[in-house]
Amino acid sequence: MTRDQITYLVFGIVLILAIVIDLGLFSKRSTHVSLKKAFWVSVFWVALGLSFGVFIWFELGKGMALEYISAYLMEKSLSIDNIFVFILLFNFFYVKEEYYARVLLIGILMAIVFRVLFITVGVELVNRVHWVLYIFGAFLVWTGYKMFTHEKSVEFNPEKSPVYKWLRKILPISMDDFGGRYIVKVNGKRMYTSLFVVVVMLATTDIVFAVDSIPAVMGVSKHPLVIYTSNIFAILGLRSLFFLLKGAVDKFSHLQQGIAFVLIFIGLKMLVEFFHIEIPIYVSLLVILVSIAASMVYSVALANREKNGNNDAGHNRDLH
Numbered sequence: 001m002t003r004d005q006i007t008y009l010v011f012g013i014v015l016i017l018a019i020v021i022d023l024g025l026f027s028k029r030s031t032h033v034s035l036k037k038a039f040w041v042s043v044f045w046v047a048l049g050l051s052f053g054v055f056i057w058f059e060l061g062k063g064m065a066l067e068y069i070s071a072y073l074m075e076k077s078l079s080i081d082n083i084f085v086f087i088l089l090f091n092f093f094y095v096k097e098e099y100y101a102r103v104l105l106i107g108i109l110m111a112i113v114f115r116v117l118f119i120t121v122g123v124e125l126v127n128r129v130h131w132v133l134y135i136f137g138a139f140l141v142w143t144g145y146k147m148f149t150h151e152k153s154v155e156f157n158p159e160k161s162p163v164y165k166w167l168r169k170i171l172p173i174s175m176d177d178f179g180g181r182y183i184v185k186v187n188g189k190r191m192y193t194s195l196f197v198v199v200v201m202l203a204t205t206d207i208v209f210a211v212d213s214i215p216a217v218m219g220v221s222k223h224p225l226v227i228y229t230s231n232i233f234a235i236l237g238l239r240s241l242f243f244l245l246k247g248a249v250d251k252f253s254h255l256q257q258g259i260a261f262v263l264i265f266i267g268l269k270m271l272v273e274f275f276h277i278e279i280p281i282y283v284s285l286l287v288i289l290v291s292i293a294a295s296m297v298y299s300v301a302l303a304n305r306e307k308n309g310n311n312d313a314g315h316n317r318d319l320h
Contacts, residue, residue, distance in 0.1 A: 004225055007059050011052065011229050018048060018236065038243035045237030046076070052233060060225075063281065067221035068230055070285040074220060074266070075234035077259055077292040078213045080252065082238060083245050085205050090246075092158040093194045099180050103195055104239045107202025114203060115231050118210050123224050136215035137270030143212055144263030147256050163204045167197055206235075212263065219266035220284055254302065258295025262288050 001009070049072050057065035086104070089095075095103060125132055158164055167173060174191045178184045182196040217227050245252075265287050269279045 003059055007056060007225060010055065010059075014048070014052065015232065015236075018045075035244065038240050041240035042237060042244050045233075045240060049076070049230075049233040049237070052229065056226075064221075064223065064226065066281045066285055067223065068226045070281060070288055071217045071220045071226050071230035072233055073285070073292070074262060074288050075213055075217060075230050076237070077255075077262070077288070078209065078216070079234050079238055079241070080245070080255060081259065082206060082209050083242050086202060086238075086242055087246050089158055089198055089201055089205070093175070093198050095195065095198055096177065096180075099177065099195060100242070101239060102180070103198055104202070104242060107199045107206075108235060108238050110199070110203035111206035112232055112235055114207050115210055115214075115235065116228070118207070118214055119224070119227055119231060122214050122218065123227065126218065126222070133218065133270050134274055136218060137267045137273075140212070140215055140219065140263045140267030140270070142267075144260040144265075144267060147263065148260035150256070158201065161201065163201055164197065167192075167200060173197060216263060216266050219270040220281070252296060252299045254299040255292075255295050258291045258293075261291045261295075265291075 050069065053065050053069040053072065056068050090100065090103075171192045172189065173194075173196075174184070174186070175194045177195050178193050180195065182193055182199070184191050184193060213231070214227070217230060221227060221230075266284070269284065272279070
């Protein structure tokens with residue numbers, strides 16, 4: 001076996017074991033997921049993802065490991081936008097907390113399948129037509145600019161979603177969850193429940209984000225192993241991240257600027273390759289880390305400042 005094949009094999013084994021463990025932790029019906037539990041499971045997924053980077057370092061070398069870690073951290077930060085959309089979906093369809101974990105599991109597993117298909121097509125396209133990378137680069141610069149200048153990174157209304165309208169058009173849908181079921185029979189007629197709609201929309205919404213993230217990861221690494229593994233490890237931690245962030249959406253109001261800067265940087269990195277200019281991978285890693293960390297720290301500091309300001313204003317009103 002080649003070193004690449006051994007790495008894929010180890011990745012497959014780790015992936016199966018991790019999913020089995022995650023199933024035991026999160027997929028029991030009516031299980032409340034506390035903030036503490038979500039935090040430690042999120043730590044587990046991040047540690048697992050970074051540990052795989054250490055394995056790649058020993059198996060395939062420092063350069064490949066740095067590409068993987070850069071790609072993983074970028075995909076992880078991009079996945080936070082997915083979480084905000086997931087929260088909107090769950091609120092819009094009034095999904096009960098007891099069904100969160102199970103619905104997220106199915107939606108994320110479907111998203112993994114779609115990601116694999118997208119990556120396969122993207123890698124094959126780049127291998128056949130190399131200049132498409134420059135189109136990807138220009139697209140990332142444009143996407144990053146639009147994201148940076150918009151006040152909100154997520155402008156998403158589930159009711160106006162083409163997928164939701166399409167489902168309503170072709171399927172008999174009930175907005176009831178029927179006790180956590182996906183398909184039921186009402187008066188002898190098959191009906192699709194609100195949970196079925198949410199699962200489909202979770203998976204298809206991820207496709208929209210994949211349009212940004214897959215070209216971006218190709219700007220970090222051209223190696224299929226890095227592209228596949230970094231994407232899948234980033235997606236697998238979405239469930240615990242959902243439970244961790246669902247009460248803190250407003251605390252990361254400026255995260256989009258950090259993500260936008262990363263997308264612009266990666267896009268420019270792809271474009272300058274036309275002039276045979278290669279930006280070292282450690283520079284990419286540093287830009288990703290600083291951009292995301294700075295935007296998160298600034299967002300939290302600003303949210304706390306506004307909260308303290310509101311508390312002080314309320315206190316002053318009480319005094320008067």
